[in-house]
Amino acid sequence: MRSRPPEALTEAEAAEELAALAAEIAGHNRAYYEQDAPTVSDAEYDALFRRNAAIEARFPELLREDSPSRRPGGAAAEHFAKSRHGVPMLSLDNAFDAADFTEFCARIRRFLGLPAEEVLRFVGEPKIDGLSVNLLYERGRFRRGATRGDGTVGEDVTENLRSLRSLPQRLAGPCPDSIEIRGEVFMEKAEFLAFNAQQAERIAAGERGLRVFANPRNAAAGSLRQLDPGITAQRPLKLFAYAMGAASEAPAATHWDYLARLRDWGFEVNPLSRLLPDAEAAAEFQQEMAAARAGLAYDIDGVVYKLDRLDWQARLGFVGRAPRWAIAWKFPAEQATTTLERIEIQVGRTGALTPRAVMQPVNVGGVIVMHATLHNEDEIARKDVRIGDTVVLQRAGDVIPQIVSVVLEKRPAGSTPFAFPETCPACSSHAVRGPGEVVRRCTGGLICPAQTVERLRHFVSRNAMDIEGLGEENIQKLFDEGLVRSPADIFRLAPHAARMRQWEGWGAKAKRPEESKKVPNLLAAIESRRHPALERFIFALGIRRIGEANAKLLARHYRSFPAWREAMLAARVIGSEAREELGSIQGIGPAIAQELVDFFDEPRNLAALDDLATEVTPEAAPAATEADGPFAGRSLVFTGTLETLTRDEAQARAESLGAKVTKSVSKKTDFVVVGADAGSKAAKAQELGVRVLSEAEWREMAGLG
Ligand code: IVH
Helix, strand or coil: CCCCCHHHCCHHHHHHHHHHHHHHHHHHHHHHHHCCCCCCCHHHHHHHHHHHHHHHHHCHHHCCCCCHHHCCCCCCCCCCCEEECCCCCCCCCEECCHHHHHHHHHHHHHHHCCCCCCCCCEEEEEEECCEEEEEEEECCEEEEEEECCCCCEEEECHHHHHCCCCCCCECCCCCCCEEEEEEEEECCHHHHHHHHHHHHHHHHCCCCCCCCCCCHHHHHHHHHCCCCHHHHHHCCCEEEEEEEEEECCCCCCEHHHHHHHHHHHCCCCCCCCEEECCHHHHHHHHHHHHHHHHHCCCCEEEEEEEECEHHHHHHHCEECCEECCEEEEECCCEEEEEEEEEEEEEECCCCEEEEEEEEEEEEECCEEEEEEECCCHHHHHHHCCCCCCEEEEEECCCCCCEEEEECHHHCCCCCCCCCCCCECCCCCCEEEECCCCCCEEECCHHHCHHHHHHHHHHHHCCCCCCCCCCCHHHHHHHHHCCCCCCHHHHCCCHHHHHHHHHCCCCCCCCCCHHHHCHHHHHHHHHHCCCCCEHHHHHHHCCCCCCCHHHHHHHHHHHCCHHHHHHHHHHCCCCCCHHHHHHHCECCCCHHHHHHHHHHHHCHHHHHHHHHHHHHCCCECCCCCCCCCCCCCCCEEEEECECCCCCHHHHHHHHHHCCCEEECCCCCCCCEEEECECCCHHHHHHHHHCCEEEEHHHHHHHCCCC
């Protein structure tokens, strides 16, 4: 659907896609800004954003309350106090080659009106990919420290910063009364790998609330933005100081002297920083750093060049958000060649077969890489990637490595195009591609062990049933031992406690005290989850397209498990009232409805669900918030144009009063609110004897006056 131009979409399709885009982009935002674990490349993210904007431009009336276009990402996280920088923290313009750098120098000369004989002296500093911080010192004491945030306001992470060994609590020697010192917090590559490995081990052992990070930058950011400073203190974070914000007096006349002052005060300044007498020296430094890059202890993605004279910096000032006196000269994207050993096919929870390239390990700009994503079978065909090929790999910034191209001259004789399997590698069931789909899926459903294990993992995961202590490896073990084949089995483990305790690492011959508690702890965690919220329960079932947001919509609408189950069974009949009702839930489009119906249409799914329901009792979704109001528990349809408030606002209000808002009028509808130019829905309401309210009446009853 994504590929169709917005003009070709119907309003319903557009609404559905906007809902999906809002959820998807919000997910990527969370991953990027809150969890520091990006899930897509910048280009893919931008494409989603543009698609959203294009559809909104075509259907302005569908603009959602939670539309990504309404909120720029990266605002300060809620749980830290906000901290305003004395002067904004800027970003840098980029140069990608010598010509860009020459143009940067020419612009400085033009702006300052310098004669030809005047040389430009620069300081070059390796550009580390970490996160920048602003450190306020008053009378030489560290007072406050903040992340960059949106450049004007960041997050106050003072206590966390105090735990960094390279941050002086007190400046040694004379200093301005008040000064903001800026620098980069980062993690070294080796420290990052060791830290990540340790995290992975703990996660595999079932520990909760931990994660691995995609790269050192995210690890540094995630570590600094901990609510508990004690955790930050355990992370191997370093700090290089390199810039100045607001200051009560100028501490130096040149940037190079300022760096010397920073060292005197007790900061670490990157020892590779160098004073460069002219632009030619800068170009040579660039070459030198590009060559040194792979051997450095930390990732760098370029070199920052700053004009040395601070009086010139002051005259040059800023354009937009970047200074005219500094530039980041980036290195070209990191590439390397290696050979493709095989293509593995992984089977996901919904049966999707995903290819993954396994290559001869290779160093791509300082990171050892042996896996790359190949996305899907069309992508393999398009690039014509074959086993044994020499491939060009690229690692661009945060993104998972990609295979850019194949070196055809090196292709071994007699190679054949990769034949994508048409059966599932885990259960041998047919794997099929639906019309218009790019993904091939295993049809084995519940008999497919790969899907079963993935579904079980999903079922117990944090946002689903949240069973602590059931990590990936433990689920696999329980499955392999034949104790858990379906979600219900998890709740029938207690009689097997003695057997489980015999397993290595599960208790009996415990070498570590925490092992002896493993089985009782696990069983207690399971017991504590017998009454999940209905929305978690629905999400945990792992039905295709039923993510957290849709699960919530369903739970709110149907309220109880028996009501939902009955409605889904009835909705299998096209044209039935139940099907209409399902389709009328805002946010549940026809494709989602179909997935639900398909799930309930499969007897094995229903059997597994009913079996589970003998062990688990989902809690009914909360009743109306204002239980006594006229709309509590009632269903409501808005039609026509409302004059005093938007549809979204009206709907939000109605929902807060405990009403469910649907799109179509049926016998079950309690109220129809008619705005201007209301059409068939108003007529239908009349016909069915449903109570019709004018906008004014609705406002009155909704307490809007
Ligand atoms: S100076 C106006 N110096 O690059 C000066 N920034 O794109 C702006 N960075 O957010 C900052 N190393 O995180 C400066 N030696 C360095 C740097 C550096 C890395 C990062 C910093 C900033 C970004 C600007």
